[in-house]
Amino acid sequence: MQSEGGSEYILPGYEDILMKKILQTHAPEDCQFDASLLLDLTENIFFNITMSSVLTAGTKSLKEAVREDKRSEQHAKTFNNFKELAMAVHHMSYEMIQQKSRDCPSNATTNVVLEALGKHQWSTKLAIVLAALASSYGNYCLVMEFCLTNPLALSLATIKGLRNSMKLTTMLTHGSKALMHLLEKMVGVTKCVMEFEILPLQYGSLDYEAMAMMKTQVHKASYWVIRSSVECASQITSMIASGFEQANVPLAAWELWSLAKKISYIYDGLRKKFNAFSQQIERKVHLRLLNLFEEVHVDNHDVLYTLFALKDDYPLRHSCSEEKVGVDVLRNKVVMLFISSLDIDAEKLLLTTQQLQNKSHTRSLETYEIVWVPIVLSEEVGKRPYSQILEIIPWYSITEPSKVSTSVTKFIQEVWHFQGDPMMVVLDSHGKVSSVDAFDMVAIWGSKAYPFTISRERQLWEEESWSMKLILGNIDPLLSYWMEEGKTVCLYGSNDLEWIRELTRRMKDITEDGILPELIFVGSNMHEQTRKTLARVMEEKLSRYMSHVNISIFWLRLESMRSSRLRLGYTIESDFITQEINSLLTFDARSRGWLIVSEGTSTEILKLLGNEVLESLSLVQSWGQRVRKLGILGALSKSLATPLTTEPCDYSIATPYTESLNGGVVICKKCKSRMEKHIMYLCGAQNFDQ
Incomplete structure (x- = not known):
C-alpha cells in the first residue's frame, strides 16, 4: 500500500511515531556549514566510479589525470577549512561499518546516525552520510583500480580481501546500473533539501499549511536517504568482506534496484512539492521587487x-x-x-x-x-x-x-x-x-x-568636442602619450590591402620630407575581415597598428558613443559629433578606406575618405618644403580647399588670450594654412566706460 512521499515503506499507524523520533534527534545549532562543497566532492567520487575507470586502469596519462582532477583539487583546497565536517564524515563511515559488524538492523543504525548528527541541518546530515558512503566505496574502487600496477595498492587489496578482482568486476557489472541510479536519486534528494533550506522562507511565513507540508516531506525524505545509505554501505561492505565467495550477486543487484525504486519515488514526490512551494515564494519575492524600487529607504x-x-x-x-x-x-x-x-x-x-x-x-x-x-x-x-x-x-x-x-x-x-x-x-x-x-x-x-547618472552623462557630453582624444580615450597609453607630446596622429581604417599599401607608401614619402606623423591601423567595424587584414599589415610591416584586442575595444567605444548620444536625444541628421561617429561605424568597405588626422590635443580634426586620401597625399608631397611649414594637418586641409598659390594671405584674427590657446593649432579660414601666433597688446583703458 502506497502513500505520497515515501511513507508506504512503513506502517501508516507507525508514521507519526517515527516522525516524532526523527525530530527528537534534530537539534540544529546556530553554526552553519557549507555542505554544498561536500556534496560536490561526493558527486565527483560517485559519478567517476564507472566500470570503464576500473577496467582501463593505468591507460590514462598523468597529464590527463591531473587535468581531470583539477576541479577536485580546488575543492579539496577549500574544504580544508571544514575540518569538523571532515571529522563527521570519518565518524559516520566508521559507525556504518561498525553497526554492520554487530548485525544491527538498518533502522537502528539509522537512528544512531541521526543522533550523532543531531546538531546539523538536514542538508548537512545528508551530505555527511553520502560522503561517508562515497569515502568507503571510493577507497575500495581506488585500490582495485591500481592494485595490478602499484605495489602499495596491491598490498592494501590483499589486506582488504580484494585480490579477486574478477569477482569484484562481476559484482559491479551486475549492480552498477542500480547503484548509479540509487546514488543519483539520493544526491537529487539532498540537493532538493539544500534548495529548500536556502529559500527566503520569510516570504512564505503566512502560508502555514504549505510550509508544514514541505517540512514534513523534507523530514521523511531525509530519513529514507540516510536509511538507504546505511543499507547500501552495509551491502557493499558485506560483499567485500565475504571475499565474494558467499555473495549472492543477483540478489545483491535486486536489493539495490529495490532501494533505487524507493528513493526515486521519494525524490519525485519531494521535487514536485518543492517546485510548487518555491514557485509560491518566488511569486511573492517578485511582487516585493516590483514595489521595492518605488519605496524610500534609509540606506541600500x-x-x-x-x-x-x-x-x-x-x-x-x-x-x-x-x-x-x-x-x-x-x-x-x-x-x-x-x-x-x-x-x-x-x-x-x-x-x-x-x-x-x-x-x-x-x-x-x-x-x-x-x-x-x-x-x-x-x-x-x-x-x-x-x-x-x-x-x-x-x-x-x-x-x-x-x-x-x-x-x-x-x-x-x-x-x-x-x-x-x-x-x-x-x-x-x-x-x-x-x-x-x-x-x-x-x-x-x-x-x-x-x-554614473543621466545628468552626469549629459554634462560630460556638453564638455566634449569631436577630437582625437575623444575617439581614442585611454585605449592605448602610447597613443595618449603622443597626443600629450603634440605629435601628429593619423588613424586609418580599411580592409582593402591595395589601398592600404598605397596609403602607407605615400605617407612614407612625406616622412622623407621631414614630416613625422604616426600612422596607425585600426581596421573597421567588420571584425573578422579586420583580423585578416591586420595579419597582413603586421606581416608586410606596412604601418603601426593597434593590437586586435585594442582594435575591438576601439570600435566598442565608438558604438557606445553613438548609443549614448542617440539615447540622450542627439540625432544623426542634425548633430555633428553623432554624424562623425556614425560615419565611421557604418563605413562602406567599397569606399576603400578612411584617414583621420589630428595634432596633439587639438580639437582640430580632419577626415578623408577613399581616393580623396591618396589624391591629397600626392598633392601634399608635390609641395615640397612648404609642407614643413604647414604641417601634415594644415597641408591636407589646404589641399581640400584651393590649390596652393604663391600669393601671400592677409587673413588675420584677434582672439582674447586664454590658457587653452597654448599649443593649439588654428587653421586659416581663407587659405587653409596653419596660422602663426603673434602677440598683440591692447590697452585695457578703452574698455572703461567714459
Missing part, C-alpha cells in the same frame, strides 16, 4: 538584501581576498551592478575592467563599488565556465550564479530589460536606480563618469 541594505542575500547571508566574493562577505560591505555606497551572461565577449569585459581599473577621478567621499551579477541563460550549456570569468573580474561578484533567485533573474530580464549583452545598473546610496544602464558611460569615460 534592504534593496541589496532582496537582490542577493535571500538564499545566502554571505552572497558576495571579494576579488582580492576571495572571502565570502555579506551585503553590509556595500551599505551607504553607490553600487554598480555589472550584469552579464556567462557568454560575455572578452573584449567587452576587458574594456569595462580597463576603464574601471582605478577610481582616481572620484573624491575620497564619493565611494562606489562594482558587483558582477552573472545571469545563467538556458542556452548557455557548454559556454565559458563561471570560474574562468571569476579569475578576470577585479570586483565583488556573486559567489555562485545559482545563488541569484529566480525572481531576481526574472526582474532583471523583464524590468531592466537584460537580454544577454552586458549592462551596468547603478544604485545610489539609498538603493534607488540612478541609471538603468551606465555601460556606455563607463566605456567612454570610465570612473570620470561618477556617479
Whole structure:
C-alpha cells in the first residue's frame, strides 16, 4: 500500500511515531556549514566510479589525470577549512561499518546516525552520510583500480580481501546500473533539501499549511536517504568482506534496484512539492521587487538584501581576498551592478575592467563599488565556465550564479530589460536606480563618469568636442602619450590591402620630407575581415597598428558613443559629433578606406575618405618644403580647399588670450594654412566706460 512521499515503506499507524523520533534527534545549532562543497566532492567520487575507470586502469596519462582532477583539487583546497565536517564524515563511515559488524538492523543504525548528527541541518546530515558512503566505496574502487600496477595498492587489496578482482568486476557489472541510479536519486534528494533550506522562507511565513507540508516531506525524505545509505554501505561492505565467495550477486543487484525504486519515488514526490512551494515564494519575492524600487529607504541594505542575500547571508566574493562577505560591505555606497551572461565577449569585459581599473577621478567621499551579477541563460550549456570569468573580474561578484533567485533573474530580464549583452545598473546610496544602464558611460569615460547618472552623462557630453582624444580615450597609453607630446596622429581604417599599401607608401614619402606623423591601423567595424587584414599589415610591416584586442575595444567605444548620444536625444541628421561617429561605424568597405588626422590635443580634426586620401597625399608631397611649414594637418586641409598659390594671405584674427590657446593649432579660414601666433597688446583703458 502506497502513500505520497515515501511513507508506504512503513506502517501508516507507525508514521507519526517515527516522525516524532526523527525530530527528537534534530537539534540544529546556530553554526552553519557549507555542505554544498561536500556534496560536490561526493558527486565527483560517485559519478567517476564507472566500470570503464576500473577496467582501463593505468591507460590514462598523468597529464590527463591531473587535468581531470583539477576541479577536485580546488575543492579539496577549500574544504580544508571544514575540518569538523571532515571529522563527521570519518565518524559516520566508521559507525556504518561498525553497526554492520554487530548485525544491527538498518533502522537502528539509522537512528544512531541521526543522533550523532543531531546538531546539523538536514542538508548537512545528508551530505555527511553520502560522503561517508562515497569515502568507503571510493577507497575500495581506488585500490582495485591500481592494485595490478602499484605495489602499495596491491598490498592494501590483499589486506582488504580484494585480490579477486574478477569477482569484484562481476559484482559491479551486475549492480552498477542500480547503484548509479540509487546514488543519483539520493544526491537529487539532498540537493532538493539544500534548495529548500536556502529559500527566503520569510516570504512564505503566512502560508502555514504549505510550509508544514514541505517540512514534513523534507523530514521523511531525509530519513529514507540516510536509511538507504546505511543499507547500501552495509551491502557493499558485506560483499567485500565475504571475499565474494558467499555473495549472492543477483540478489545483491535486486536489493539495490529495490532501494533505487524507493528513493526515486521519494525524490519525485519531494521535487514536485518543492517546485510548487518555491514557485509560491518566488511569486511573492517578485511582487516585493516590483514595489521595492518605488519605496524610500534609509540606506541600500534592504534593496541589496532582496537582490542577493535571500538564499545566502554571505552572497558576495571579494576579488582580492576571495572571502565570502555579506551585503553590509556595500551599505551607504553607490553600487554598480555589472550584469552579464556567462557568454560575455572578452573584449567587452576587458574594456569595462580597463576603464574601471582605478577610481582616481572620484573624491575620497564619493565611494562606489562594482558587483558582477552573472545571469545563467538556458542556452548557455557548454559556454565559458563561471570560474574562468571569476579569475578576470577585479570586483565583488556573486559567489555562485545559482545563488541569484529566480525572481531576481526574472526582474532583471523583464524590468531592466537584460537580454544577454552586458549592462551596468547603478544604485545610489539609498538603493534607488540612478541609471538603468551606465555601460556606455563607463566605456567612454570610465570612473570620470561618477556617479554614473543621466545628468552626469549629459554634462560630460556638453564638455566634449569631436577630437582625437575623444575617439581614442585611454585605449592605448602610447597613443595618449603622443597626443600629450603634440605629435601628429593619423588613424586609418580599411580592409582593402591595395589601398592600404598605397596609403602607407605615400605617407612614407612625406616622412622623407621631414614630416613625422604616426600612422596607425585600426581596421573597421567588420571584425573578422579586420583580423585578416591586420595579419597582413603586421606581416608586410606596412604601418603601426593597434593590437586586435585594442582594435575591438576601439570600435566598442565608438558604438557606445553613438548609443549614448542617440539615447540622450542627439540625432544623426542634425548633430555633428553623432554624424562623425556614425560615419565611421557604418563605413562602406567599397569606399576603400578612411584617414583621420589630428595634432596633439587639438580639437582640430580632419577626415578623408577613399581616393580623396591618396589624391591629397600626392598633392601634399608635390609641395615640397612648404609642407614643413604647414604641417601634415594644415597641408591636407589646404589641399581640400584651393590649390596652393604663391600669393601671400592677409587673413588675420584677434582672439582674447586664454590658457587653452597654448599649443593649439588654428587653421586659416581663407587659405587653409596653419596660422602663426603673434602677440598683440591692447590697452585695457578703452574698455572703461567714459
